[in-house]
Amino acid sequence: MQNFTLHTPTKILxxxxxxAALADQIPADARILITYGGGSIKKNGVFDQVINALKxxxxxxxxxxxxxPTYETLMKAVEIVRKENIDFLLAVGGGxxxxxxxxxxxxxxxxxxxxxxxxxxxxxxxxESAIPLGVVLTLPATGSESNSGxxxxxxxxxxxxxxxNPLVCPRFAVxxxxxxxxxxERQIANGVVDAFVHTVEQxxxxxxxxxVQDRFAEGLLLTLIEEGPRALKEQHNYNVRANVMxxxxxxxxxxxxxxxxxxxxxxxxxxxxxxxxxxxHAQTLAIVLPAMLNERRVQKREKLLQYAERVWNLRDGSxxxxxxxxxxxxxxxxxxxxxxxxxxxxxxxxxxxxALVAKLEEHGMTALGENKDITLDISKRVYEAAR
Amino acid sequence: MQNFTLHTPTKILxxxxxxAALADQIPADARILITYGGGSIKKNGVFDQVINALKxxxxxxxxxxxxxPTYETLMKAVEIVRKENIDFLLAVGGGxxxxxxxxxxxxxxxxxxxxxxxxxxxxxxxxESAIPLGVVLTLPATGSESNSGxxxxxxxxxxxxxxxNPLVCPRFAVxxxxxxxxxxERQIANGVVDAFVHTVEQxxxxxxxxxVQDRFAEGLLLTLIEEGPRALKEQHNYNVRANVMxxxxxxxxxxxxxxxxxxxxxxxxxxxxxxxxxxxHAQTLAIVLPAMLNERRVQKREKLLQYAERVWNLRDGSxxxxxxxxxxxxxxxxxxxxxxxxxxxxxxxxxxxxALVAKLEEHGMTALGENKDITLDISKRVYEAAR
Numbered sequence: 121m122q123n124f125t126l127h128t129p130t131k132i133l134x135x136x137x138x139x140a141a142l143a144d145q146i147p148a149d150a151r152i153l154i155t156y157g158g159g160s161i162k163k164n165g166v167f168d169q170v171i172n173a174l175k176x177x178x179x180x181x182x183x184x185x186x187x188x189p190t191y192e193t194l195m196k197a198v199e200i201v202r203k204e205n206i207d208f209l210l211a212v213g214g215g216x217x218x219x220x221x222x223x224x225x226x227x228x229x230x231x232x233x234x235x236x237x238x239x240x241x242x243x244x245x246x247x248e249s250a251i252p253l254g255v256v257l258t259l260p261a262t263g264s265e266s267n268s269g270x271x272x273x274x275x276x277x278x279x280x281x282x283x284x285n286p287l288v289c290p291r292f293a294v295x296x297x298x299x300x301x302x303x304x305e306r307q308i309a310n311g312v313v314d315a316f317v318h319t320v321e322q323x324x325x326x327x328x329x330x331x332v333q334d335r336f337a338e339g340l341l342l343t344l345i346e347e348g349p350r351a352l353k354e355q356h357n358y359n360v361r362a363n364v365m366x367x368x369x370x371x372x373x374x375x376x377x378x379x380x381x382x383x384x385x386x387x388x389x390x391x392x393x394x395x396x397x398x399x400x401h402a403q404t405l406a407i408v409l410p411a412m413l414n415e416r417r418v419q420k421r422e423k424l425l426q427y428a429e430r431v432w433n434l435r436d437g438s439x440x441x442x443x444x445x446x447x448x449x450x451x452x453x454x455x456x457x458x459x460x461x462x463x464x465x466x467x468x469x470x471x472x473x474x475a476l477v478a479k480l481e482e483h484g485m486t487a488l489g490e491n492k493d494i495t496l497d498i499s500k501r502v503y504e505a506a507r
Numbered sequence: 508m509q510n511f512t513l514h515t516p517t518k519i520l521x522x523x524x525x526x527a528a529l530a531d532q533i534p535a536d537a538r539i540l541i542t543y544g545g546g547s548i549k550k551n552g553v554f555d556q557v558i559n560a561l562k563x564x565x566x567x568x569x570x571x572x573x574x575x576p577t578y579e580t581l582m583k584a585v586e587i588v589r590k591e592n593i594d595f596l597l598a599v600g601g602g603x604x605x606x607x608x609x610x611x612x613x614x615x616x617x618x619x620x621x622x623x624x625x626x627x628x629x630x631x632x633x634x635e636s637a638i639p640l641g642v643v644l645t646l647p648a649t650g651s652e653s654n655s656g657x658x659x660x661x662x663x664x665x666x667x668x669x670x671x672n673p674l675v676c677p678r679f680a681v682x683x684x685x686x687x688x689x690x691x692e693r694q695i696a697n698g699v700v701d702a703f704v705h706t707v708e709q710x711x712x713x714x715x716x717x718x719v720q721d722r723f724a725e726g727l728l729l730t731l732i733e734e735g736p737r738a739l740k741e742q743h744n745y746n747v748r749a750n751v752m753x754x755x756x757x758x759x760x761x762x763x764x765x766x767x768x769x770x771x772x773x774x775x776x777x778x779x780x781x782x783x784x785x786x787x788h789a790q791t792l793a794i795v796l797p798a799m800l801n802e803r804r805v806q807k808r809e810k811l812l813q814y815a816e817r818v819w820n821l822r823d824g825s826x827x828x829x830x831x832x833x834x835x836x837x838x839x840x841x842x843x844x845x846x847x848x849x850x851x852x853x854x855x856x857x858x859x860x861x862a863l864v865a866k867l868e869e870h871g872m873t874a875l876g877e878n879k880d881i882t883l884d885i886s887k888r889v890y891e892a893a894r
Contacts, residue, residue: 331734
């Protein structure tokens with residue numbers, strides 16, 4: 121096992137009706153900015169629940185945070201925070217709203233550069249203060265509700281980049297599975313795929329004899345495989361939604377990645393596809409992951425075999441056959457969730473692959489993976505294999 | 508899944524050499540009281556590592572916290588904290604030192620009653636402030652290093668009682684598996700049994716379709732079953748010790764118990780045996796658990812069958828045979844760890860059972876278990892079955 125520091129300070133309030141407990145989590149005299157996306161929370165009742173819970177408090181609203189939150193939009197919120205002397209941010213939405221709100225929190229008093237885009241250019245290393253924030257989660261997927269990371273897109277340049285800083289870790293997150301009942305199927309499917317890939321990226325590397333982390337990761341994968349398809353079919357099954365929601369949070373709060381190697385290359389290659397072609401984040405992961413696992417089958421051999429056995433119950437055939445089987449099962453699972461796994465399924469013919477690789481290079485993604493040996497050439501092969 | 512609130516704010520520093528990172532976790536101007544037990548940390552080098560890490564800081568020592576920490580001893584530390592204006596407590600030791608230090612932290616400024624024993628009489632409900640504390644863990648077992656609970660014994664009356672309050676949750680915990688190399692076998696064995704039983708008490712109840720929690724619990728049990736016996740044989744196997752240490756922390760930081768029913772009856776019956784006869788805590792758990800599982804086989808039927816299959820790989824025979832097999836395997840595992848599972852193994856003939864039951868009654872333990880239906884009569888049957 122590798123050395124690690126693990127800090128998961130976000131207080132989780134989980135279950136039906138927990139939005140009502142919101143007020144106790146925010147200082148009574150706080151000036152609150154509620155941030156959200158396209159307004160679906162006004163249709164499904166979540167906004168009303170939040171407003172009811174915060175009756176009598178100082179509340180300002182900011183809407184319009186995009187599915188891939190943009191710097192351009194978020195900077196408008198930064199202006200409001202400054203003008204209204206906001207001292208608490210409440211993100212109501214999915215991972216995009218949470219991510220965007222983290223950027224707002226960090227940008228308001230950012231000192232290291234005049235333009236807070238610098239936060240993304242330096243992976244958050246120079247953030248010295250942040251407005252405290254909480255999250256009411258409406259879409260289980262990214263894990264952003266209880267971690268320190270965020271991914272922000274700059275519309276003007278097509279860049280999609282990440283930053284991390286413990287100061288933007290939410291103080292609390294409210295997870296009510298009932299609020300997911302009204303989500304479109306596509307968002308549920310995307311969330312399951314996203315959580316699955318997060319787990320894989322902290323699990324399918326090389327073995328370091330970290331038995332707890334391995335079994336926790338396998339437990340999440342098995343749960344997502346069982347509950348994901350049911351979540352599509354059984355819209356009002358509370359426990360199914362609860363299991364998916366809790367899996368997604370556990371997949372990226374730092375726990376399963378503590379003390380083990382990690383390989384975020386699938387996310388990095390996926391981000392470029394979203395930035396260039398506008399595909400959903402999870403769609404890009406479903407495209408990249410099977411191709412990446414196949415490309416890295418030698419380096420990931422031992423863990424792929426463990427994955428084949430413990431997650432997919434593949435025990436017969438040669439090592440290579442079981443690895444093939446596990447990769448095929450992964451692909452079939454994404455397809456079963458309604459998320460196609462080829463660039464061609466999204467009417468992309470691969471002609472943009474050189475441009476995607478150029479973007480990877482521009483963003484410094486020239487040595488990815490748990491061994492930092494996924495070069496641009498290898499990334500190109502992965503894109504090609506995913507056509 | 509049941510509703511839950513989960514807060515795990517303790518920052519974990521895990522791995523070889525992490526004690527050196529201690530100073531960054533404690534405010535530079537803090538007046539620190541280092542609390543410890545019988546002095547083994549002075550022999551195995553841990554004390555020196557701590558002192559080195561805190562060079563130049565204001566440090567006072569308090570030693571002599573017992574394996575079952577007593578109110579009488581801890582109140583002496585409370586006096587020192589008051590006299591020396593201590594504002595940070597650093598527990599260096601196992602669960603007993605951590606527990607004792609939590610009591611000190613809560614007792615110093617306790618206002619609800621003149622005698623801080625009131626904290627135990629009221630389960631910590633009236634604690635309104637506590638001195639901040641951190642833990643350098645030397646013995647993986649109780650999980651106390653990252654939770655809000657503590658068990659304290661009052662020597663004069665033979666009472667052993669628990670309290671919980673988020674204010675005494677450690678700010679950080681340093682877990683270096685290397686410091687466990689010099690532990691006596693008996694303490695390693697006790698720790699593994701304790702962590703195993705903690706996990707079982709949050710797992711073997713009735714199903715609520717909480718798939719992540721179940722699989723996390725099963726992952727801990729499987730890891731302890733694999734690594735526990737190896738920890739006894741392979742004194743310097745870092746990964747084995749690391750896996751045991753991490754399992755013990757994960758077994759009782761709140762995570763696996765979030766959203767599921769819990770049954771702490773084995774601990775409650777065990778506490779009375781320790782208080783009356785001085786057996787090690789884990790010895791009492793090894794005595795009580797198999798008898799308790801057998802007594803509750805009807806109420807716990809579904810989860811016992813899941814436990815038999817997923818943890819002990821028992822798939823043949825009738826339901827009752829598989830349950831018998833799982834209970835027998837549990838008992839055999841404790842015995843394999845060198846922890847006998849009968850009262851008679853400890854030269855106790857059962858004549859104190861009426862007195863043990865009377866103590867349970869005195870402590871209000873008249874309706875234990877996940878359904879609050881373990882009466883004194885049932886507890887008596889469990890003690891009798893464990894003779």
